[in-house]
Amino acid sequence: MRYRKGSLLGYLAIPAFSTLLVASCTSADPSAADGDDDEAVGEAHGALTPDHCNDFDVHGTILMCHRNGSTTYPYTILKINLLCLPAHLLHLGDYIALGNPTCHGDGCLPKGAPCDATVPCCDGLTCHHGTCTENNECVLGTDNCDANATCTDTPTSFTCACNAGYEGNGVTCTDIDECAESPCQNGGTCVDGIDSYTCACSPGFTGASCETDIDECAESPCQNDGICTDGIDSYTCECLPTYEGTRCEACEGSLADCNGVTSDGCEVNLQSDASHCSACDSACAAGEICSNGGCQAAPPGQVPGTPISVPETHSPLAPAVADVNGDGALDILVANAESGSPQTPSGSLSVFHGNGDATVQPELYYTGAPLSSNAVVAVDVDGDGWLDAVTVDGQTNLPTTNGSISVYRNLGPSAPGTFGMPTTFTTGTPGSVHLCTGDFDHDGVADIATTSVTLSQVSVILGTGGGGFGAPALISISGTGGVQSSIACRDLNGDGFSDLVVTSPGTARLSILISQGNGSFAAPVAYANAASGQTAGIAFGDADGDGKLDILSNGAAGRFLFFFKGNGNGTFASGVSSTASPTAIANSALGVVASDFNGDGKLDAYILVTTSSGGVRPMTGNGGGGFTSGPVVPTGASPGPNAIAAADLDGDGYDDLVLTNRGSGTLTVIPNGL
Structure with a gap:
């Protein structure tokens, strides 16, 4: 920095110069308004602070001209406070008096200086509200930015x-x-927004982009x-039988649920018993039964419905x-004799899945x-929770060929109610015809x-688990000859x-073998029947109302129903007969079933009629072990049927009848008429 001797003294007359130097401005701030590095200027004693000097430099009272090297304005005009003057005098190389010709007309006012009408603000500054201020177009509002833009000063x-x-x-700027x-x-x-959008969703959808289908079934609208099946802004209800309406809220045919009127459809075929009749759980009066969803007097005898027959062409037995x-x-399973020929013997299994209304689906057939x-019996032989099928196989025209049992295992979850190929186990004795x-x-x-x-003989075959069976154990039973056993x-x-x-039809008696709990049985105890006729089929129930299990059997060529009174301890009284018919007909080993068929609380029975016209004969129980014969109910299939079973196929609380007819190749269901 060059020192120009006497340039300022010729402009100002300043008394007591040495005193001013003592009161000098000390500043370590290189950004002071005079632009100099005042770090080493003057003494610290009594010196003004840099802030004071900065302020006084701008708002002082003595004008000086500071060389700044600007092309447009090579000098910056400053107002210097008297107390800071000694500091500036030490740097006269950068300061000249305002009256110096080199400064005249070339000076400008620095940032923060009060505006002057004769001296402009320096480059990059403008006079704003009486003060030289940086040219910030963004603040001054002199920019040309769009209203939707942001202005940034440079x-x-x-x-x-x-x-x-x-x-x-x-x-x-455009949106x-x-x-x-x-x-x-x-x-x-879509509704456009500022840097965003909103979606007004169609009915049935929700989400920021309407991506989610609203589950109308979430609130369980179906009664x-x-x-419930979810749809788009909708749902549908699949109603159980006897209910209708958008939400299954009404009984079929009427809104009057549980009104005791069976014609409205709500109370049909939902009865359980006389104490809890129909869907309304009504209690019937004493002596009444529950039938077709309503209470009525018990009929004096069985009321069989109209037979329903379907083809079964594999010699059903x-x-x-x-x-x-x-x-x-x-469902209904049927054991088939197939040809029954000694030259080409074979057997098979047919399965008819039930619809729950006493009708069946088409036959499934397994050889x-x-x-x-x-x-055939249905039993879970492998412990998987699904019922398997086991048939007993044997032919009396092959007297030296041991019989067998064939195990058809249920395929279970992969194909419920369908079966694999059979596995065969010997019975150890020929002529095997029935099983349990x-x-x-x-x-x-x-x-x-x-x-x-x-x-x-009786063959006992113990299961080994997993669908397997062990070697048979044989027990002799006198007089079991004949297929009616x-x-x-x-x-x-x-x-x-x-x-x-x-049963031993040849000796007209019933044999009881009491289990010892270890796979063996006590010696058989035989009970004769009163008429000394054949004893063929077997059914169980409490025929005399004493709370003990009794046995019923058909016999004497179909003329009698025998009642063997149980004592509750495994012993029985000899058979007492009820006349079924004076007509001599062939017996059937599976020719009797027992249940309360008319709902009066007393055990009834049906006996199979194997004449060419075919049918079943009702035997109505009196509650004391006696039975009254009714007219034969024809099955509509000829020649006569071979076997009978009873079960509630339509879920109305009363057992129906199932019959097989080998001669006509049919399976027949007789629904209970109640």
């Missing part, structure tokens, strides 16, 4: 940038249309256990009833049994017992073990 100018949601060069790419789904309407596909409706299949199932050794695994009419499994003495009941 050292020499400014920039414009469009705000979020707008596009352009900053001088001109970006966020709806242009159709962000709203499922028919929603009375109806099944015997039916069994069970729910094998787990849908809650009972593979080595001999004629004579009877129980747990003879109390191991939780199903066992099988069969009868042999060739050698008058049958076998049944039932706990007769209340000890929890399955006992055996075997």
Whole structure:
């Protein structure tokens, strides 16, 4: 920095110069308004602060000219406070008197200086509200940015940038249309916003982009256990039988639910018993029964409905009833004799899935049994929770060929109610014609017992689990000769073990074998019947109302129904007969069923009629062990049927009848008329 001697003294007359130097301005701030580095100037004693000097430099009273090197204005005109003058005098190389010709007309006022009419503000400054201020066009409002843009000041100018949601060069900004790419789904309407959009969703949808279908089933709108199916802004209800309406809220045919009027449809076929009749759970008066959803007087006898027959062309012999596909409706299994020829023996299984209304679906057919299949039971042999089918196979025209059982395992969850190829196990004796199932050794695994009419034997075959069976154990039973011999499994003495009941048509008696709980049985105890006729089929029930299990059997060529009174301990009285018909007809080993068919609380029975016209004969119980014969109910299929079973196929609380007819190749269902 160059020192120009005497340049300022010629302009000002300043007294007591040495005193002014003592009161000098000390500043370590290089940004002081005079532009100099005053760090080493003067003494610190009594010095003004840099802030004071800065303020006084701008708002002082003595004008000086400061060389700043600007092209337009090489000098900056400053007002210097008297107390700061000594500091500036030490740097006269940068300061000249205002009156110096080199400064005249070339000076400018610095930032923060009061405006002067004769001296302009320096470059980059403008006079604003009486003070030289930086040229911030953004603050001064002199920029040309769009109203939807942001102005940013720069050292020499400014920039414009469009705000979020707008596009352009900053001088001109236009709104970006966020709806242009159709962000709203499922028919929603897009409404453009500033850097955003909103969707007005179509009915049935929700979400920021209408992407979510509203589940109208979430609030369970379907009543009375109806099944809800979600739709678009809608739902549908699949109603249970007897209910209707958008929400299954009404009874079929009327809104008058539980009004006691059966014609409105709500109370049809939903009865359980006289104490809880129909869907309304009504209690019937004393002596009344529940029928067709209403209370009525019990009929004096059975009321069979109209027979329903379907083709079964594989020589059907015997039916069994069970729910094998787990849908809650009972199904029908049939053991088929097929040819029955000694040259080409074979047996098979037919399955008819039930619809729950006493009708059935088309036949499913399974082959593979080595001999004629004579009877079938449904039982879970492998412990998987699904009922399997087991047939007993044997032929009396092959007297030296041992019979067998064929196990058809249910495919379960993969194909409910369908079956695999059979696995065969020997009965160890020829002429095997009938079977029953129980747990003879109390191991939780199903066992099988069969009868042999060739050698008058019972074969006990214990299950091994997983669908397998062990070697048979044989028990001799006198007089089981003839295909009319049958076998049944039932706990007769209340000890929890399955006992055996075997009929011997040749000796007209009933044999009881009490289980020992380990797979063996006590010696058979025989009971004769009063008429000394054949004893063929077996049915169970309390025929005399004493709370103890009794046995019914058809016999004497179909002329009698025999009642063997139970003592509750596995012993029985000899059979007492009720006359069925004076006509001599052939017996059937599976020719009797028992249930309360007319709802009066007393055990009734049906006997199979095997004449060429075919049919069943009702035997109405009197509650004391006696029965009254009714007229034969024709099945509409000829020649006569071979076997009978009873079960509630339509869920109305009363058992229906199932019959097989080998001669006509049919399966017949007779619904209960109540």
